[in-house]
Every structure is written in C-alpha cells, then in structure tokens.
Amino acid sequence: MELDFDATTPQIRTHPSRNGVRIVDPIQEAQFTLLTPDPVEPLDCDTDRFYFPADAAATLATDTVETPYLIPAWVRDESGAVVAEINEQDSVTVPPGQYTLELLTTQVKLQIAVEGGIEAESLNDRVRFEFSGSDTISVGARSLHEQPAATVTTTDDPGDVMAAVSTLGSALKTTTAERAFPTLRGHPPLVERGDELSVPAAIDAPDTDVEIEVPPSLEFIYPVTSLAYYLGATLAPGPEPRIVADDWTYSLDGEGGFEATVERTLKQVFLLDCVTRTEGYYQVDLHERRAVEQRVDLDWETLYERSTAEQLQAYLDVPYDRIADAVPKWKLTVDVRPDPEYVSALPFLANELAVIRCPVAATPSNPTVEELNEQVESFFRDPAGGGARRGPGTLVRGTRSESLRASSTASLTEDKIFRPPGADSIEQAYIGDGIPVGASKMTVDSYYRRLEYEPSDDPRIRVVVVCNDEQMTDENVVSDIYGTREWIDFDIEIREQLTSSQLRELLTGDIDFLHYIGHVDEEGIRCTDGYLDTQTLSAVNVSAFLLNACDSYEQGRGLVDHGAMAGIATISDIVNEAATSVGRTVAQLLNQGFSLAATHELIKEYEQIGHHYIVVGDASVSVVKTESGTPYHAEVEKTSDQNYDVSLHGYPRLDSSLGTLFTPFLNDTKTRYLNTGEMCSEHVTDDELREFLLKQDVPVITDSTLHWSGNFLSRI
Secondary structure, eight states: OBOOOOTTSOEEEEOSSSSEEEEEETTTTEEEEEEOSSOOOOEEOOSTTSSSOOSEEEEEOOSEEEOSSOOOEEEEOTTSOEEEEEOTTOEEEEEEEEEEEEESSOSSEEEEEEEEEEEEEEOSSOEEEEEESOSOEEEEEEOSOOOOSOEEEEOSSHHHHHHHHTTGGGGOSOSSGGGGSGGGTOOOOEEEEOSSOBOOTTOOOOOOOEEEEEOSSHHHHGGGHHHHHHHTOEEEEOSSOEEEETTEEEESOOTTOHHHHHHHHHHHHHHHHHHHGGGTTOOOOBHHHHHHHTTOOOOHHHHHTSOHHHHHHHHHTSOHHHHGGGSOOEEEEEEEOSSGGGGGGHHHHHHTTOEEEOOSOOOOOHHHHHHHHHHHHHHHHOGGGTOOOOSTTOOBSOOOOHHHHHHHHHHHHHTTEEOOOOOSEEEEEEESSSEETTSEEOOHHHHHHHHHOOOOSOOSEEEEEEEOOGGGGGGGGHHHHTTOOTTSOEEEEEEESOOHHHHHHHHTSOEEEEEEESOEETTEEEETTEEEOGGGOSOOOEEEEEEESTTOHHHHHHHHHTTOOEEEEESSOOBHHHHHHHHHHHHHHHHTTOOHHHHHHHHHHHSTTGGGEEEEEOTTOOSSOOTTSSOEEEEEEEEETTEEEEEEEEOOBTTBOTTOEEOOOSTTOOOBEESSEEEEEEEEEHHHHHHHHTTSOOEEEETTEEEEHHHHHTTO
C-alpha cells in the first residue's frame, strides 16, 4: 500500500514526473527528490531501523538512487561509527554490511538503511549510490521543524519568571557538547503570563549542576535566557550576576558590563562545544578546531567525556581574547524591552541562541526622521549615485501631497521611530513599542503563528505578484525569478489593477508569498477604485510579503496583526526605479532560500535605498529551502589574470541554525565549517571558480556590488 501519513509528518511519495520519490515536509514546506532508474512505489515500513530517529519511513524496490544535486553524505555502521564520507569528486566503496547512509544538507533530514555493499560516486552535479546484495532499501525522513513540548505559566513576579526560564533547558536532547548541533537542542517550552506559576509535570529540566545567579529584575533575567537554555542551567536570585557550578564561580559582570559579558560567555561556550563535539558522532576536520587548538591547552578527547559543569569551567578558564577572532559570526541580536508583556518571546529567542539586550527606553528621535528624509532626498538629488534628481517626471511609489507627507512624518515620530544601538551579528531585531530603523520589528504573535501554521496538502509554493500601477510593470519581471528553482514546484500568478474588494479577497486566500508593486498612502493600499486599509481586515492568509511601495510599514503591520507571519515594508518614500531594483533583488534572494531577515541585511548593504526597508513580524520566515543547507553569498576578488580569492559567507536559518556544519565544495577542500559569517576563504583558478559558480545560483559580491552567479560568469 502507498504511504498515508498525517498532515504534520514528512510524506514519501512517488515523484509525479520523474522516476523516484519526492519527500515532502508539509510543516516546513520543504521538498527533496531521490531519483531511481525505474519507477518505484514507496511502501510503509518501521521507523526504528535507522540509527537516528525518523518520523516517517518507506521501502523502495531499487538498488540505485541519485540525488538531484551535490549532497555530502556519511555512511555509519550498526554502532553509529562513520566508516566512509562522500564529498565532492569522491568515489567510495563500502563492503557488505548493515549501514545507515546519512544525507547531510537535505531540506528534510534523510537516512537510507541498507543491508549490503555500497558504491558511492560524486559526479559534477549529483551523487549516485549503488547497493549490492539487496534490491530494496529503506528511506527514513525527519522534519527539521521543532514544536515546544509544553507551556509554562508565570506571573509578572521576577522570581516566577526565573523559575520559568529555568525550565527552558528541558528541551535539550543532550547535555553533552553535541547540544551545539541545532537538531539536538529542541524547542524550549512556551512561556505565558498568568495568575500563578505553573510548570507541567512533563517538563524535566536537566541536572547539570550549573546555576546562574542574577538580581531578581527583568533587565537581568532576559539577557541570560539563551545562556541558561543552552547550559540547562537553573536561575536563582543573587546580589550580582555570576555562574555557580560545584565549588567554582564565574562573574557575569566583567569588561564592558553585564550584557557584554553574558554575550561573550555564550559565544565562548558554544564555540568550544563545537570543537569538543568533533570527538563524538561527527569526527570531522573542523576549521574552527584548527583555529582554536593552536591557542588553548585543552584535551578535547578528555573534555568530551566530562560533565557540563566540568567542561564549562575548563572553557571559561580560557581568556576570551585568545579565541575571540575564532568565534563564529552570531546570527541574531535582539533588543527586548524588560517588560512582562514580552516574556512569551523568550523561548523563541533562546531557540535561536539570540544575544538578548534590554534597552531602558526607546525614545523618539527627530534627528532620525530628518536623517531618513535627507537620505531619500539625497538619492533623488544624486544622479551619480544611481538616483535621479527629483522632479515632475520622477515616479514615487506614493501619491500623497506634501502636507500629507509631513503628517506622515509626524505620525512616525509619535510612533517612536528610533535607531537601536548597533550589534555584532548578522541580524538585528527589536521587540517593543516603536519602529526600529536598521532592525527587524518582531512581534510575539508572529512567533506563535510559526507554531500554529497549518500545512497544505498541495506541496507547491504559491507566489502572487500584484502590480497596481501600469507605470511600474517593469517589476513584473520578478514573476520570472520566483520559481526558477529546479526540483521545487511553484505556482506563480500575476494580478494587475486590482480593486479593493479583489485585493481583500486575495489576501484571504492561501498565499506563501505576496509581492506587491504599487502605491501605499495614508488611507491604505491603493487600488483601482480607492484604497484597502489592512487594519480593517478580519483575517489574512498570506504567509509572507513584500509591500514595495512608499511608507508601507503601517499597512505591513496590518497584515501581520491580522494573520501574516512576516513581511518586508518601507518607512519612507521610495523612487520607482530604485524600488524596482530592490524588488528584483528580494525575489532572487528569497528564491534561493534566504530568510526575510537575511534578505533585509543584504539589501541594506547592496541596494541604494535598502535602508528604507524594514522586516515586520517573524523575520526568520523563508519562502523556500536552499540546496546547500545554509544560504550564502560569495565574495570574489581577482588577484591575477586567471586567479581569484573567494570567501563564502553563511546566513543561518531556523532549519540550519547555529552549529550546523557547512561543506563548501570549493577547491576540493574536505574541511567543514560552522555555517555563519565568513566560513571559508580559498584561492582558486578561473576554471575552478566557473565550476563552483555553475553548481548553484548564488549572490556574488565583487567591488562592493551584488551580482548573481549566472551574470557574473559572463564577466570573467
């Protein structure tokens, strides 16, 4: 019989158009294909035949499978020991036995159980596995999506909040150094406000003998949340912030103050865990281990077997300065107002190991508003910078009069537009009142929608492009960008000149991504018969969106308030030509698996008006998965006629969070890297660069300009 899973588990289906199977994760909307020489029908089988847990499993009557593109893999024996690695240009032969073949960068966690021998061959753009001794294999799939196991209720009393935060470590699937792998951390239990402290009996916090003492005040509790979760530590009140483990203590109020010390501590422990774990399940050649072990006197093999408290003491005895430049670029820094209203955000922030800061206040800043307006005007005035002098022929994506624009600026000032302090992380976000320039505006409700998402039976990604101004149709080309990914099904639709009722109806339909091109004014989104104010909607079924129009923040916030998970909007006037460029770049980045947050960071850096855009809602949302497991961009510098320096920069996602291993497939290197920030740097020839860029369409940065693999190749 063909498999019949419920709608929340991965589904292994006969591929609709190719020989093989398609594995679909309906929660994550992820898809992956395994190709076979002949048609196959997947048949249900037990999930306990794999080394690692699987949510769904099927047997296939075949002795050969191929991946659709290059995928690294490990072969494990019955004990879990790695007996072979398959990387770029490898050919591997494994003698008959009982094995689990683990595919490493797939959009769904995949294992193949085999009894017999294995012949693996990495071709230029795919990997072929041939199995001898048996004509059937078993495929196991596990979703990378994590659901919280329970909900803790807390009062606003800081002591109760401490008790709630102390439960977050119960989600850890191990307290060994392997917790540095995101799949072994688990999503912390939810935390909600109530009339009394209530911790479900099912929550079992780990016994790590690690305690974090802080003064009983939210501005001390919130910043240690990620550290407490990662260490499986208990929070306790104390006169000064410190870690207590056995008879050893460590001050959390060092150089730079409390928050800076907590940040350094989290990063240091995480990095050294990543190094220590190379003595465990994944004994790989890790770049960060090479960088660290030259500077510290630590016995990794011995450390791997020690307790959390003992490891922690050994780690923190190392001066941070010795390993500072080996610490991976952190994914996320979040400023959270120290108010009980935002306590429910803490489990989601801990899940991403976010650096959490507590600003005392987000005060209005008139100079910030003036600065933004000046940036817009300077773009209009600067033809050399790619803009055009603003005049009667300049098309602006808003139709308000100057008096209405002045009114809008005043409104933004009342809404506390401000610029948060900078952060040494890839992404920056803010939770609280106000509009943070340069950071994402996160909301607690949008975090919960991440968990409440109802999967569809249709695995296709639905993208709708709406253009409500005939002068802006140049941007309709984005419909040719979305859906260009092979092996992923898209449903692309273009709608033009919609009335307010048509747009209202569209927003209630199931849409994975809405790309709006047109005008937004004080009254709402401009339609052919007037305006649609998103704050008047009763429900929105759009997952994510781009409102590429002037001052679209309030309308974007309306979409999020009424059901959308997240979107990109603007906080000022934008010029049509520049907005069109942003729209195309956003489409290309999202189509290659970048999250909204990572997309925002790149357009801020490489689009002239990118700093006028903001993410509202859950900025971790993405439209599709990426082939490489982690999205990345390449920085390329020519060093001679036929030689280049290439560095790859990673952008972790929810399904490939901090701690994921990255294989670059660049210059035949077998070294693995942590998947964040600048990962690797190689010197390559002209031919090696071409071969690498042909494997996947990625952003390429050269001379501070963003290109894409395809058009960059035509330049070299």
